[in-house]
Amino acid sequence: MLLLCSMFSTYSKGLKSTLLIGNSRYLSKAKVTILGIETSCDDTGCAVVDDTGKILGESLYSQNDIHIRYGGVNPLIAYELHRNNIELAVNKAIQSSNLKISNIDAIAVTTKPGMLINLQVGVKYAKYLARKFHKPLIPIHHMEAHALVTRMYQTIAFPFIVLLISGGHCLLAVAKDVDEFLLLGEGLDNAPGEIMDKVARRLKLKNVTEYSLMPGGKAIEVAARKALNPEQFKFPLPLARYRDCNFSFSGLKDSVFRSLTKKESEHGTIGDEIVPEVNDLCAAFQLAVAEHIAHRTERALIFCEKEDLISSHNRTIIVSGGVACNDTIFQSIELIGKKMGYRVYRPPSRLCTDNGVMIAWNGIEKFRKQIDIFSDIDLSDVTPIAPLGKSLVNEVKAAQIPVRVTRLKKHGFT
Ligand code: KG4
Ligand code: ZN
Numbered sequence: 001m002l003l004l005c006s007m008f009s010t011y012s013k014g015l016k017s018t019l020l021i022g023n024s025r026y027l028s029k030a031k032v033t034i035l036g037i038e039t040s041c042d043d044t045g046c047a048v049v050d051d052t053g054k055i056l057g058e059s060l061y062s063q064n065d066i067h068i069r070y071g072g073v074n075p076l077i078a079y080e081l082h083r084n085n086i087e088l089a090v091n092k093a094i095q096s097s098n099l100k101i102s103n104i105d106a107i108a109v110t111t112k113p114g115m116l117i118n119l120q121v122g123v124k125y126a127k128y129l130a131r132k133f134h135k136p137l138i139p140i141h142h143m144e145a146h147a148l149v150t151r152m153y154q155t156i157a158f159p160f161i162v163l164l165i166s167g168g169h170c171l172l173a174v175a176k177d178v179d180e181f182l183l184l185g186e187g188l189d190n191a192p193g194e195i196m197d198k199v200a201r202r203l204k205l206k207n208v209t210e211y212s213l214m215p216g217g218k219a220i221e222v223a224a225r226k227a228l229n230p231e232q233f234k235f236p237l238p239l240a241r242y243r244d245c246n247f248s249f250s251g252l253k254d255s256v257f258r259s260l261t262k263k264e265s266e267h268g269t270i271g272d273e274i275v276p277e278v279n280d281l282c283a284a285f286q287l288a289v290a291e292h293i294a295h296r297t298e299r300a301l302i303f304c305e306k307e308d309l310i311s312s313h314n315r316t317i318i319v320s321g322g323v324a325c326n327d328t329i330f331q332s333i334e335l336i337g338k339k340m341g342y343r344v345y346r347p348p349s350r351l352c353t354d355n356g357v358m359i360a361w362n363g364i365e366k367f368r369k370q371i372d373i374f375s376d377i378d379l380s381d382v383t384p385i386a387p388l389g390k391s392l393v394n395e396v397k398a399a400q401i402p403v404r405v406t407r408l409k410k411h412g413f414t
Contacts, residue, residue: 032367033099035107035129036360037090039122040114040142041168042073044085045356046093048104051364053152055357057097060350061085065213072197073167075115082121090125093356101133108363111139111377112386114168119382127377137374138363139381142354143388146320147175148365149358150347157314161304161342163297163333164388166321166353167193167217170247170293172300173388174309175318178365179372181389182309184300184396185245192289193323195253196220199285202257207272215353220282221326227283230414233259235288237295237405244397245300247292256285287408290332295405297333301340302401315342322353332408339406 031050038045044061063073063081094101109126110119130137147162162181164171170187190198193216200206200216203223211219224230235255238248263275275281297317304310317337319330324346337344351357366372 032105032364033097033103034138034360034363034367035090035093035101035104036140036356036358036363037086037107037109037122037126038142038145038354038356038359039082039086039118040110040112041118041354042078042081043354044082044089044122045354045359046089047356047360048093048097048099049152049357049360049364051368053361053364056099057093057095058355058357059089059092059096060355061089064215072194073115075117078115079117079121082118086121086125089356090129101129101135104133104135106136106138106363106367106373108138108140108359108366109377110142110145110359111381112141112383114142114384116382116384119384120379123377123379123382130376137377138366138372139374139377140359140362140366141386141388143169143171143386144179144181145358145362147173147181147318147388148178149320149351149361150318150345151365152357152361153347154345156316156318156345159310160314160316160318161297161300161310163293163317163319163324164321165192165293165319165323165329167191167197167323169321170249171388172245172296174304178362178369183388183391183393184303185247185296185393187247187249189248189250190253192247192249192293192329193217193321195249196289196323198253199256199282202260203278203281204272204274205278207274215322217323217326220286221328223279224283224286224328226279227414228280230280230283230287231409232277233281233284235259235284237288238292239296240405243299243400243402244393245296245303246393247296249289249292252285252288252292256281283414286326286328287413290326290329290413291405291408293329294332294336294408295403298336298340298406299396299401299403301336301342302403303396303399305340306399306401307395315340317342317344319344319346320352324352325349328408328413332406332413335408335411336406
């Protein structure tokens with residue numbers, strides 16, 4: 001039977017889109033290929049991925065160089081650039097795959113969370129392609145895509161722990177299945193990447209040629225490697241008295257700003273000048289961010305053990321999102337993982353940050369399970385804020401698990 005496709009207008013999972021189910025043509029196919037489209041923030045990313053995890057074609061139009069001048073993503077500029085680049089990005093990914101859109105089985109597109117007008121650029125283009133080439137659409141949750149992309153490279157069975165650290169989010173969760181997550185902790189204020197970007201800007205790192213085109217977090221990491229005396233700066237551990245897995249970085253940012261202002265007035269720094277202690281400040285700040293993230297992660301592991309949420313045969317943590325590129329932060333999670341008997345993975349750097357590959361791969365994961373496959377996506381289903389799975393945040397709080405922070409310096413971190 002070639003095409004046995006039932007179509008239902010459905011409001012399942014709150015989606016006002018038309019669901020396609022029981023599509024035996026696709027289920028019997030030897031190889032499935034999916035086009036992924038990502039426009040939730042400042043990267044127009046597209047990719048064609050097959051169900052063996054092979055990236056057949058890829059394109060990424062990053063806007064980092066432009067937004068770096070504004071000290072953060074400017075949504076209107078991002079919107080214009082997405083609009084200019086979306087067709088180019090899709091064509092480049094398709095051409096480099098040596099396929100035609102007609103050979104592709106479905107189009108996966110980020111529908112949430114993110115900047116609404118930017119998400120809409122990707123979704124409108126995906127809808128246009130789906131209509132023109134009669135392809136099904138798969139809506140993708142951006143954070144779920146970050147969480148699962150490592151499975152493209154590594155055989156990692158569910159359930160596992162995910163730590164998602166980026167410019168917009170900070171989340172700890174249990175990934176139980178492709179579409180089933182339990183949220184353990186979340187950011188209460190600024191995301192770690194956001195404060196790293198703000199601190200980098202306040203430190204004027206972009207005035208240094210070496211750092212001028214780097215994302216703020218990366219510039220801080222590179223500067224921190226040159227530190228000679230980071231111990232001269234001490235920053236308080238955020239949320240030390242709250243026995244939950246939530247995160248807060250804004251107090252840390254204020255402490256760094258205060259230390260910097262003090263040093264600037266000591267040195268009489270003016271205009272574009274940078275304080276001589278810049279590298280030490282970056283190292284001390286980065287270590288404080290890492291300690292806070294590791295502290296919350298350790299509590300999450302203990303909670304999961306208590307509640308029997310993770311199998312003792314598959315103790316795995318996946319770290320993803322742009323900040324996962326940071327070696328000090330990743331190694332601090334490896335340290336906690338080792339202590340608790342967990343393997344820790346992250347995707348390759350270029351797939352930690354936003355990209356189209358993770359969206360296409362999430363499409364493959366959903367396609368294999370025949371979930372969330374639609375003939376159309378209603379624009380009202382595109383949403384800027386979308387929680388990751390079912391919240392256990394209050395249950396974690398109620399458990400009141402004491403965790404002594406692991407001081408990274410004692411473990412050789414600088
Ligand atoms: O995941 P992502 O590309 O976009 C969001 O969804 O937010 O993350 C971007 C963030 C930026 O804040 C950037 O400064 C940060 O990731 N980042 C890093 C590093 N590379 C990128 N932060 C720390 N260390 C890095 N090496
Ligand atoms: Zn992201």
